[in-house]
Amino acid sequence: MLAKYIGRRLLYSIPGLIGITIIIFLALRILPGDPLAILYGEGGRENLTAADIAEIKRQLGIDRPLYIQYADWMKDVFTGKMGESFWRGDSVSELIIRRGPLTAEIAVVAVLVSWIIGLPVGILGAIKQNSMADYISRFLTIIFLAVPSFWVAILVVVVSLLAFNYRPPLGIIQIWEDPFTNLQIVLAPGIVLGLATSAYIARMARTTLLEVIRDDYVRTARAKGLPERLVVLRHALRNALLPVLTLSGVLFGLLLGGSVAVETAFTVPGLGTALVQAFTERDFVVVQNLVLLYGIIFVFVNLSIDLMYAVLDPRIRYD
Amino acid sequence: MASQADAPSQLAAPTASPLQRCQYALISGLTFCRRYPVGAVGGVLLVFISMVAAFAGLFSPHDPLYVDFLSLGAAPSAQYLLGTDYEGRDILSRIIYGGRVSLQVSVLSVLLGSTIGALWGVASAFLGGRFDIISQRVVEIVMSFPALVLAMVLLVALGGGIWTVIIAIAVTRLPYGVRVVRSVALSVKELAYVDAARAMGASNFRIMAKHIAPQCFAAYFVLATAHLGAAIVIEASLGFLGVGITPPTASWGNMLGGVIANTYKPIWWLVVFPGLAISITVLSFNLLGDALRDALDPKLRGR
Numbered sequence: 001m002l003a004k005y006i007g008r009r010l011l012y013s014i015p016g017l018i019g020i021t022i023i024i025f026l027a028l029r030i031l032p033g034d035p036l037a038i039l040y041g042e043g044g045r046e047n048l049t050a051a052d053i054a055e056i057k058r059q060l061g062i063d064r065p066l067y068i069q070y071a072d073w074m075k076d077v078f079t080g081k082m083g084e085s086f087w088r089g090d091s092v093s094e095l096i097i098r099r100g101p102l103t104a105e106i107a108v109v110a111v112l113v114s115w116i117i118g119l120p121v122g123i124l125g126a127i128k129q130n131s132m133a134d135y136i137s138r139f140l141t142i143i144f145l146a147v148p149s150f151w152v153a154i155l156v157v158v159v160s161l162l163a164f165n166y167r168p169p170l171g172i173i174q175i176w177e178d179p180f181t182n183l184q185i186v187l188a189p190g191i192v193l194g195l196a197t198s199a200y201i202a203r204m205a206r207t208t209l210l211e212v213i214r215d216d217y218v219r220t221a222r223a224k225g226l227p228e229r230l231v232v233l234r235h236a237l238r239n240a241l242l243p244v245l246t247l248s249g250v251l252f253g254l255l256l257g258g259s260v261a262v263e264t265a266f267t268v269p270g271l272g273t274a275l276v277q278a279f280t281e282r283d284f285v286v287v288q289n290l291v292l293l294y295g296i297i298f299v300f301v302n303l304s305i306d307l308m309y310a311v312l313d314p315r316i317r318y319d
Numbered sequence: 320m321a322s323q324a325d326a327p328s329q330l331a332a333p334t335a336s337p338l339q340r341c342q343y344a345l346i347s348g349l350t351f352c353r354r355y356p357v358g359a360v361g362g363v364l365l366v367f368i369s370m371v372a373a374f375a376g377l378f379s380p381h382d383p384l385y386v387d388f389l390s391l392g393a394a395p396s397a398q399y400l401l402g403t404d405y406e407g408r409d410i411l412s413r414i415i416y417g418g419r420v421s422l423q424v425s426v427l428s429v430l431l432g433s434t435i436g437a438l439w440g441v442a443s444a445f446l447g448g449r450f451d452i453i454s455q456r457v458v459e460i461v462m463s464f465p466a467l468v469l470a471m472v473l474l475v476a477l478g479g480g481i482w483t484v485i486i487a488i489a490v491t492r493l494p495y496g497v498r499v500v501r502s503v504a505l506s507v508k509e510l511a512y513v514d515a516a517r518a519m520g521a522s523n524f525r526i527m528a529k530h531i532a533p534q535c536f537a538a539y540f541v542l543a544t545a546h547l548g549a550a551i552v553i554e555a556s557l558g559f560l561g562v563g564i565t566p567p568t569a570s571w572g573n574m575l576g577g578v579i580a581n582t583y584k585p586i587w588w589l590v591v592f593p594g595l596a597i598s599i600t601v602l603s604f605n606l607l608g609d610a611l612r613d614a615l616d617p618k619l620r621g622r
Contacts, residue, residue, distance in 0.1 A: 019460035027476050146602035148552045150559055151594035154578055158585045257465030261556045265579055276560050279471055291464065291472050298463045 006307055013303055020295040021077075025070055028288055077292070083285040085278075092289040095274055101174055103259060103270035105186040106193065110255055111248065113194025114201050119244070121198070122205025127232060129210065137202065144199035150261035153192045157265060172269050189266045193258050197251050204247045209240040242313055249305040253298050351614060358610020364603040372419040379412035383569050395588055402588035405577055410588060414596050417569035421600075424485050424564070425550035432489035433543040436496020441535060443497060444504035445527050454501075458494040466491040466549070467556050474562055484563050488553050492546050496539070503538045507531050537615040544611050548604035555597050571597045 057063040064072075076083045082092035121141070125134045160166045168184055175182040212218060213236050221235045222228075260272035267273070271290060278286035335343070352359040371378045380400065387393075387407040395402040401410040443454040461469070473487035507513070508531060516526050551571075557563030558572020566573055574593040578585065 015456065016460055016463065019456060020463060023460055023464075024472065027472050142602065142605065146548065146605055147598045148555060148594070148601070150556055151575065151590075151597065154575060154590050155594070158578065158587060158590050161585045162587060253463070253465045255465075257467035257556075260465075260467055260471075261559055264560055267579065275468070275471065276562070279475055279560075279562055282475065284475070287472065287475055291468055294465055294468050295463050298465070302463075 002310070005310060009303060009307060013299055016299055017296065020299070021070075021074070021292060024288055024291050024295070025073065028284055029066060029069065073288070077289070082289040082292075085283055085286050092286055095286070096271065096290075096293060098172060099270050099274050102172065102182075102186060102268055103263065103272060105175065105182070106190045106259055106263070106268070106270065107252075107255060109186060109190025110193035110197060110259070111252070113191050114197035114251070115248070116198075117195065118198035118201025119205055122202040122244075123209060123232070123237070125202070125206040126209035126213065127228075138206075141199045141202050144196060145203075147196070148261075149193055149196035149258045150265050152196070153189060153262045153265035156188060156192060168266060168268075170267065170269075185266075185268055189259070189262045189268055193255055193262050196258060197255055200247060200251055200254075201244060204244050205240065208243045209236060212236045212240045215239075242309065245305055245308065245312075249302040252301045256294055256298065351610070355610035355614060358607050358614075361603040361606030361608075361610070364599065365607060368418060368600055368603065369422060371415055372422050375415045375419050379409075379415040381409035381412040383408060383412040383416040384567055385409070394586075401592045402586070404574070404589050405581055405584075405586075410574070410592055413569040413574055414571070414593055417571045417574060417593065418596060418600070420481070420564055420568060420570040421551055421554055421572070421597075424481065424488065424554045424570075425547050428485045428488035428554075429492055429543050429546050429550050431485065432492030433496040433539060433546065435489075436493040437500040437535060437539045437542075438532075439493075440497040440500030440502075441504045441527050441532050444501045445508055445523065445531060451501075454497065458497045461490070462494045464491075466553055470553055470557060471560075471562055474557070479562075479565055481564060481568075484554065484557060487557075488550050491553065492550065495542060495546060499538055499542045500535045503535045504531050507534045541608065541612045541615055544604065545608040548601040548608070551597060551601050551604070 054063065073083070080093055082096070084091050085095070121137045125137045128134050157167075168188065169181050173181045173185060209232075213232075215236075218231060218236050221231045226235075259270070260275055263270045263272035264276055271293070275287065275290045277283075278290065352362075385408060387403060387409075389407070391403065391405060391407040393399055393403045393407070399409050399411070401414070403409055404413070439454065443451045464472075469491050470484075470487040473490055474483060477483040477486065513526060513530055516530050521529075554563060554570065555572035555575070558570045559575045561573070561576050564570040564573055566576075571593045575590065578590050
C-alpha cells in the first residue's frame with residue numbers, strides 16, 4: 001500500500017521536474033541577451049570573425065534548433081554526464097561529485113541546528129506564553145529573521161581573523177579523508193545557516209503549539225490529570241510538529257539559496273561557490289545543470305516530507 | 320496607509336469629501352499607531368530611512384564615488400565618521416547612496432512582482448478550469464527554485480544593470496502574489512454580488528476588475544509589505560556575490576562584496592555598517608508588515 005503510494009507520488013512529480021527543465025532552458029535560451037556578447041563582452045564580440053562566431057556557436061551547440069538543443073540536454077542529463085564546462089572541459093557531474101558533499105554536509109548541519117535550536121525555543125514560548133522567556137525568545141526571533149545569514153557569515157570570518165588570526169582551511173577535503181579538517185570547513189557555515197532558519201522554525205512551532213494546546217483532546221488529556229509536561233510532549237507536540245515539518249521543507253529552498261552566499265563568505269568550495277564562479281565566467285552549461293540540481297533536490301526533499309507525512313499522520317490516506 | 324484597507328467601505332462611499340477622507344486617514348493612522356506601537360516604530364524608521372535615501376545629497380557628508388588616496392581603508396574618524404573602504408571612499412556616504420539603490424530595487428521589484436502576481440491570481444481564481452490548473456503548476460515550479468538561484472539564472476540570461484536586477488527579483492516574488500491573492504479571490508468569487516453583477520450582464524473583465532480585485536487589496540498590500548524585507552536581502556546577496564548592482568555604484572550588498580576578496584587585510588567597519596543598514600531596514604519592514612497583517616487580517620490576529 002505504502003509502496004504503491006510512494007510510486008504514485010514519484011510519478012506525479014515528473015511533470016514538475018520537466019517544468020523545471022523547461023523554465024531553466026527558456027530562461028537561458030529565449031530571454032534577450034546574445035550569449036556571445038555575454039561571453040566576450042560587447043567589444044569582444046565585434047572582434048570575432050564570422051567563422052569564429054560560427055565555430056563558437058557550434059561548440060556551444062547553440063547553432064541548432066531549440067528542440068534539438070533541449071533534447072541533447074535531456075540526453076546529457078539522463079546519461080549522467082550533465083554537459084561540460086565551457087572553459088575547463090570537465091563534466092558537470094564530476095564537479096557535482098567533487099563539490100557536492102561539502103554543500104550536503106552544510107545543509108545537514110543547518111537543518112539539524114535549525115531544529116535543535118528552533119524547536120525548544122518555540123515550545124518554551126508557547127508553554128510560557130507572555131512570560132519574560134517568551135518575550136525574549138520572540139525578540140530574538142524577530143532579530144534573527146531580519147539579519148541576513150551571509151552578513152553573519154562575513155562577521156564570523158572577519159572576527160575570527162581579527163581576534164584569533166584564524167582562517168578556515170581551504171580546499172576540498174572530504175569527511176572520509178580528514179574528518180577534523182572537513183568539520184572545520186562545514187561546521188561554521190552550517191551553524192550560521194541553521195541559526196537563520198531556526199528563527200522561522202521557532203516562530204512556526206510556537207504558533208502551531210499555541211493553536212493545538214487549545215484543542216479539545218489536549219483539554220481531555222489535562223482533565224485526565226496528566227502532568228503538563230506529558231500533555232505537551234506526548235499529546236500536543238505530535239500534532240504541532242506536522243506544520244513545522246512542512247515549513248522545514250519550504251525553508252530548504254531558502255537554505256539552498258542562502259548556502260550560495262554563505263559558502264562564498266566562508267570560501268567553502270561547495271556547489272554554491274561553483275555556481276557563482278560559473279556565473280561570473282558565463283559558463284552556461286554549468287549554470288544550467290547546477291540550477292537543475294538545486295530544483296531537483298528541492299522537489300525531492302519536499303516529496304520525502306510529504307511521504308513522511310503519510311507515515312506520521314494516520315489521518316492521511318494512501319489513496 | 321492603514322486607512323485604505325482598514326475600511327474598504329470608505330473607498331466605496333462617494334459622498335465623503337476630500338477633507339473627511341483626510342480626517343479619516345489621520346484617525347485610522349493614529350489608531351494603528353496606538354494599537355501596534357511596534358509596527359509604528361518600524362514605520363517611523365522606514366520613513367526616516369526613505370527620507371535619508373531620497374535626499375541622499377543633503378545627508379551624505381562626501382561624494383560616494385570620491386576616492387581619497389591618502390586614506391585607503393581608514394578607520395572611523397571625525398573626517399570619515401564610519402571610515403573608508405579599500406578604495407578610500409567614505410562608507411557613510413556610500414551607505415546613504417547605496418540605500419537609495421537598495422530601496423529602489425526592492426520597492427520596484429516587489430511592486431512589479433506582487434502586482435502581476437496578484438492580477439494573475441485574480442484571473443486564475445475567476446477563470447478557473449484549465450487556466451487555473453496550469454497557473455498553479457507554473458507557480459509551483461517557479462517556487463521550487465531557491466529565490467537567490469532563480470534570480471541568478473535570470474541575471475545570467477538578461478545581463479547586468481539595475482532594471483534586470485529589479486526584474487529578476489520581481490520574478491521570484493511573483494508566485495507568492497498569485498497564491499495569496501488567488502485564495503482570497505476564490506472566496507470573493509462565490510459572493511452573491513458577483514452573481515448579481517453577472518446577472519446584469521457584466522463582462523468577465525469587468526467583474527474581475529471592478530468587483531473581485533478591490534476586495535483582494537488588503538491581502539495584496541500585506542503581502543507586498545511582507546516581501547519588501549526579503550527583496551532587500553536578495554538584492555544584498557546578489558550584490559555581495561558580485562552578480563547584482565555592479566560597482567562603483569554603491570549598494571548595500573556590493574559594499575560587503577569587497578570584504579571577502581580582501582581577507583588578508585580585514586577591516587571591520589566595512590563589514591559592520593552596511594550589514595547594520597540592511598538588518599535595520601529589513602527589521603523595520605518585518606515589524607510594519609506583521610502589524611499590518613494583524614490589523615488587516617483578523618483571522619491571523621494574535622499569532
